[in-house]
Amino acid sequence: MGLDFTVVPGYLDFILLGVLWTIAITIGAALLSFFIGIFFAVIALYGPWFIRLPFRAFEWLFMGTPLLLQLFLIYFGLVQIGIDLPAFVAGVIGLGLHFAVYNSELIQTAIIAVDRGQMEAARTLGLSRGQALRKVVVPQAVRDVIPPIGNNMIALLKDSALVSVIGVSELTLSAQRAIGNTYRPFEFYVVAAAFYYLINLGMEWVLRRIERRIQAAR
Amino acid sequence: MTDQKPFLDIRNAQKSYGDLEVLKDISLQVQRGQIVAIIGPSGSGKSTLLRAINDLDPLTGGEVWLEDMQINKKLPHRQYEKHINQVRQNIGMVFQHFNLFPHLSVRGNVTLAPKMLKGISDDEANALAEEQLEKVGLLDRIDYYPSRLSGGQKQRVAIARALAMKPKVMLFDEATSALDPELVEEVNLVMKKLAEEHMTMVIVTHEMGFAEAVCDRVLFMDQGVVVEEGPPSKIFRNPDNERTQNFLRKHLANANR
Amino acid sequence: MDIDLMMRVYPFFLTAAWVTVQLSVYTALLGLACGALGASMRLSRHALLRFIGAAYVSVFRGTPALIQLFILYFGGPQIGIQLTAFEAGVIGLGVNIGAYMTETIRGSIIAIDKGQREAARTLGMSGWQTMRKVILPQSARLMIRPLGVNINALIKGTALVAAISVVELTYTAQRYIGSTYKPFEMFMLSGVLYMVIIYGTGQAIKWLDRKARIV
Numbered sequence: 001m002g003l004d005f006t007v008v009p010g011y012l013d014f015i016l017l018g019v020l021w022t023i024a025i026t027i028g029a030a031l032l033s034f035f036i037g038i039f040f041a042v043i044a045l046y047g048p049w050f051i052r053l054p055f056r057a058f059e060w061l062f063m064g065t066p067l068l069l070q071l072f073l074i075y076f077g078l079v080q081i082g083i084d085l086p087a088f089v090a091g092v093i094g095l096g097l098h099f100a101v102y103n104s105e106l107i108q109t110a111i112i113a114v115d116r117g118q119m120e121a122a123r124t125l126g127l128s129r130g131q132a133l134r135k136v137v138v139p140q141a142v143r144d145v146i147p148p149i150g151n152n153m154i155a156l157l158k159d160s161a162l163v164s165v166i167g168v169s170e171l172t173l174s175a176q177r178a179i180g181n182t183y184r185p186f187e188f189y190v191v192a193a194a195f196y197y198l199i200n201l202g203m204e205w206v207l208r209r210i211e212r213r214i215q216a217a218r
Numbered sequence: 219m220t221d222q223k224p225f226l227d228i229r230n231a232q233k234s235y236g237d238l239e240v241l242k243d244i245s246l247q248v249q250r251g252q253i254v255a256i257i258g259p260s261g262s263g264k265s266t267l268l269r270a271i272n273d274l275d276p277l278t279g280g281e282v283w284l285e286d287m288q289i290n291k292k293l294p295h296r297q298y299e300k301h302i303n304q305v306r307q308n309i310g311m312v313f314q315h316f317n318l319f320p321h322l323s324v325r326g327n328v329t330l331a332p333k334m335l336k337g338i339s340d341d342e343a344n345a346l347a348e349e350q351l352e353k354v355g356l357l358d359r360i361d362y363y364p365s366r367l368s369g370g371q372k373q374r375v376a377i378a379r380a381l382a383m384k385p386k387v388m389l390f391d392e393a394t395s396a397l398d399p400e401l402v403e404e405v406n407l408v409m410k411k412l413a414e415e416h417m418t419m420v421i422v423t424h425e426m427g428f429a430e431a432v433c434d435r436v437l438f439m440d441q442g443v444v445v446e447e448g449p450p451s452k453i454f455r456n457p458d459n460e461r462t463q464n465f466l467r468k469h470l471a472n473a474n475r
Numbered sequence: 476m477d478i479d480l481m482m483r484v485y486p487f488f489l490t491a492a493w494v495t496v497q498l499s500v501y502t503a504l505l506g507l508a509c510g511a512l513g514a515s516m517r518l519s520r521h522a523l524l525r526f527i528g529a530a531y532v533s534v535f536r537g538t539p540a541l542i543q544l545f546i547l548y549f550g551g552p553q554i555g556i557q558l559t560a561f562e563a564g565v566i567g568l569g570v571n572i573g574a575y576m577t578e579t580i581r582g583s584i585i586a587i588d589k590g591q592r593e594a595a596r597t598l599g600m601s602g603w604q605t606m607r608k609v610i611l612p613q614s615a616r617l618m619i620r621p622l623g624v625n626i627n628a629l630i631k632g633t634a635l636v637a638a639i640s641v642v643e644l645t646y647t648a649q650r651y652i653g654s655t656y657k658p659f660e661m662f663m664l665s666g667v668l669y670m671v672i673i674y675g676t677g678q679a680i681k682w683l684d685r686k687a688r689i690v
Contacts (some may be wrong), residue, residue, distance in 0.1 A: 003553060027509050064670035066634030069662060076658035093643065160540035165638055172542060179549070186550025193538040200537040274593060295520070299601060307599035317594035319529075321612045330608060331598035383598055 005187050011103060011178040015188075018174025019195050025092055025160050025170055026165040026199075030153045032096030037103030037149075038138060044108055046133065068162050070098055075166040091163030091170075099156050106148050110141035150207035157199060171195055225250040225418055226271070226387055232279030233266055233442075240266050241277070242442040251416040255429035255450070257438035260464060264422045267439070268389050271420065272309045284308065284387065288395030296365075299430060306439055312394040316372040317385060318364040318379070324351065325360045351376035354408050368399030372406055377383045381412075388412065390421040396426075400460075426469060430454050437464045491647035492668040494561075498643060499672070500631045501565040502572060509573020516553050516581035518629055528577065535574035535591035541635050541640050543567050548639045564636035572629045578623055583618035584610060615689040644646055644668055 008015075044059070062070065071094040078085055085093075114137050115199055123130035164172035175192040179185045225249035233241040240263045247272055248254050256264040264268045269275040271282055273290050289305050291298065319327050328350055328366050329343040340347070351357045354374035364372055380388060390409065394402045395443040406428050412419065413432050423429055429436055429450060436462075438452040444458045507518050508645065516528030535543065547556070549561035595605040637646035648665040653657045 061666060064673045065662075065666045066631040066645055068634040068637060069648060069665060069669070072649055072652060073658055073662040076652050076656075076663070080656065080658055149508070152508075158539040161541040162635075172539070172545075175542075179637070184547060184553075188555040189542055189546040189550055193542045196539055196542060197534065197537045197589065272597060274597065303596075303601050305599075308596055309597070311594075311597040313590060313594060315588075315590055316589070317590035317628075319591065319594070319609055321616075331595075331600055334604055334608065335599050360527045379598070 002073070004028065004184065005188060005191075007182050007184050008187055008191055010181075011188070015171070015174050015191060015195070018169065018171035018192075019196060019199070021088075021167060021168070021170040022157070022172075022196075023173075023199065024169055025088070025163060026153070026157045029160065030094040031157055032092060033103050033152070034149065036096060036100035038051065038142065040100055040104035041107035041141075042133065042138070045111055045180035052116065059101050059104070062098060062160055063105075067094070067159055068165065070094055071162060071166055087167040091160075091166060091168040091215035094166075095156060095160060095163065096214075098159075099152055102152050103145075103149050106145045106152070107141055109145040111137055114140045114144070126195050143214065147207070147211045150203075150210065152209070154200060154203050157203060158196065161196070161218065205215060219259045222249060223250060224283075225252070226420070227283040228267070228271070228280065229268060229283070230280040231267065231277050231282070233263070233270065233275065233277050235422065236255075240442050241270070243280070244439075244444055245280075245436065247443070248418060248420060249420055252435065253413050253417075253419045253421065255433040255436045256302055256420065256422045256439060257424070257426065257436060257465075261441075262439040263435075264439045265440040266271060266389055268288045268391050268420060268422050271387075271389055272306050272311060273313075282465070287326055303335075303336075305329075307383050308386045309382060310377075310388040311386035312373070312380055312390045312393045313375050314371070314395050316364075316376045316396075318372055318376055320364050322363075323360070324356065324362050324367070324375050325366070325376060327364070328382045331379070331380050346382050347378075350382045351375070353380045353381065353411070355404075368401060370396045372404045377405075377412075385420045389422065390419065390423070392424065395424055424469075426454060427465070439467065440465070476658050476663075479656055480655060480657060481664055484655075484661075485664055487651075488647055488664045488668055489667075491642060491644045492608075493589060493674065494632050494641065495630070495645040495669075496565055496672060498561070498641070499626075499630045499676075502629055502633065504671070505565060505569025506572035506625070507628060508578050509570055510576025510580050513573060513577030514584065517577060518584060519580045529542060532574045532577050535571050536578075540568065540571045540632055540640060542689050544635055545640060558610045560636065560639045560641045564633070564641050568632055568635065570630065572625055573633065575628070577616055577627050578621060579621045580614075583614040583621070586617055587613050610685065616684075617682040619680060619687055623677065623684070625682070627673060629678065633670070658660065 040055070044055055047055065071091070075087070075090045078090065081129050118136050118140065119132055119148040122136040127135065160170060162171060162173040164176065167173070175188040178188045225386065226248040228246040244267060256267065258264045263474060266275055270277045271289070277290055277454065284305065287305065291301060293301055307450060319330065325344070325347050328347040332338055332346055333343045340406055347360065348357060351360055354377055356378065358376050358439040359367060359371060364375070365433065376381050394405050397405065420427070421433065433450055435447060436450050437444050438453060440461050446453060446457055446462045453462065457466065484626050513531055516524045519525050544563065544567035547567045548560065551558055551563065591609055591613065592605055595609040597619065625629065633643060634645035636643060637649060640646065644665045648661045651661045
């Protein structure tokens with residue numbers, strides 16, 4: 001059959017639209033996973049036992065099963081209980097929850113490291129436990145984990161390809177659709193890979209700059 | 219004695235990292251059985267010179283000869299590797315941080331290279347290990363792992379490991395600098411014993427007392443040059459050069475503090 | 476929860492789990508081979524080999540595994556590579572995880588103190604002898620845990636081959652979700668099996684790591 005990349009330009013704006021969706025999903029899921037990750041970390045460490053224990057089980061389940069399976073559960077599971085979400089929203093929620101669990105692991109470790117000393121110091125100043133967490137402990141912990149969380153976000157970009165399976169029209173699915181018309185899988189998947197690679201490079205560049213800034217601020 | 223052909227011969231050694239000159243045209247001749255100490259402030263280039271002898275830090279200019287063989291020959295990679303591995307078997311080296319192999323027992327450390335490079339049998343290797351460990355007084359530790367040894371013991375094992383290759387020259391790179399003060403003497407004793415057996419040695423050290431007691435010659439290096447050299451009595455008791463005097467004065471003051 | 480249904484279909488999930496295990500084992504072996512090769516290129520004396528190694532790591536870690544799998548399986552025939560879905564899965568995922576393992580192996584090799592290398596070279600050992608007898612025995616212990624992390628990711632990553640219709644756990648779950656409309660039950664069935672595989676492997680790796688550390 002051979003290769004023929006000349007079919008690609010005709011679909012370029014279509015593919016670029018997919019790129020935009022991929023970026024949107026990545027940003028949406030990244031933000032979700034960041035804030036939910038902080039929330040998870042705090043309840044995992046400071047929540048009452050009847051919240052902590054089920055949460056541990058949830059964490060265990062999410063870290064022990066594939067993302068793709070979780071996406072199926074969320075997409076079809078929500079339908080089962082009568083909530084019919086657009087695929088995009090389901091994808092963002094699935095990716096966001098999945099990475100929130102991983103971010104939470106990182107944040108928990110950082111909070112434990114900061115808590116020693118800092119919590120006591122804040123409490124002796126008269127801050128309540130909640131205030132101390134919000135104003136003293138968590139902000140420091142979050143700063144410490146930004147580089148590893150950044151790496152998680154780069155992983156998230158690549159895993160965002162999986163939401164094509166539940167019908168989100170991002171880069172991978174755009175490539176698939178173009179292939180459906182042209183029967184040129186090699187060409188379009190290579191083009192999709194190139195776009196992912198570029199976004200990945202961009203994210204790595206931003207992350208390195210942030211890391212340097214954090215280093216400099218120390 | 220001086221007109222005899224030198225055993226180890228460093229000719230016009232130069233070494234630079236970019237613009238930074240670490241060794242500036244240094245020559246050093248060592249006779250068979252001679253013991254030479256190199257002293258000087260940190261950053262003077264003394265370790266670099268020592269490490270150039272077995273080409274661990276290759277020179278950027280100059281030659282190093284051991285008997286009739288040039289050590290730092292320019293050769294194509296494969297040939298160079300073959301050549302240098304052969305040469306290094308004749309040059310024992312002891313490091314400041316011991317560099318024992320933590321995954322091998324004391325016996326394993328001492329026998330690894332002889333077994334691998336000289337193709338001797340396990341029995342011969344064991345006998346060799348026992349002989350060398352006897353010499354450094356650690357025969358009873360032969361089946362220990364390095365993590366269970368004190369710093370002084372580790373360094374004595376490192377010496378035994380180097381001796382097991384039956385080297386013609388031994389190089390000591392601040393062998394006692396990383397040791398607690400009370401552990402220095404046991405290592406010094408082993409080195410003295412080697413001196414009595416007329417092992418040719420080049421010793422980079424901060425131990426002036428030891429250098430004075432054991433060495434035949436002392437080189438004082440500073441900023442990549444040999445400032446002064448001579449017999450220990452001369453260098454330590456009556457140095458000519460002002461930099462040498464200053465260095466020794468400071469060093470004494472620190473040592474007595 | 477529809478226990479009856481779960482009891483009826485679980486044998487299919489067991490069969491599928493066995494496929495997932497096989498996929499994981501073959502992928503891990505191929506990944507380790509690629510990782511060892513990649514690491515030796517990354518650490519080579521030759522600039523060209525170093526570049527190839529770095530490019531391998533960068534490209535395969537910089538793009539989604541799913542796309543790599545699609546290029547191989549759907550695009551392969553265009554360049555004369557005809558593979559079954561299972562073969563494509565093993566090769567695609569193995570080469571992908573190999574890029575991550577390359578960095579793990581390389582990291583554990585360069586983590587060994589350079590004094591170890593110097594000591595061995597000073598005794599007259601060649602570069603390769605030094606690597607084999609001094610460096611690798613030490614870095615092998617260091618790499619068990621991080622390779623365990625790679626293997627954990629790899630097992631979860633085998634789910635991707637559902638997208639090229641290999642009948643493994645995720646594909647089976649997907650199919651039964653479609654035919655029974657019971658996503659939660661099907662998720663639990665396959666989830667439990669995944670966790671048995673993943674946490675079981677995790678325990679084995681911990682055991683291996685402890686055993687290697689005893690000396």
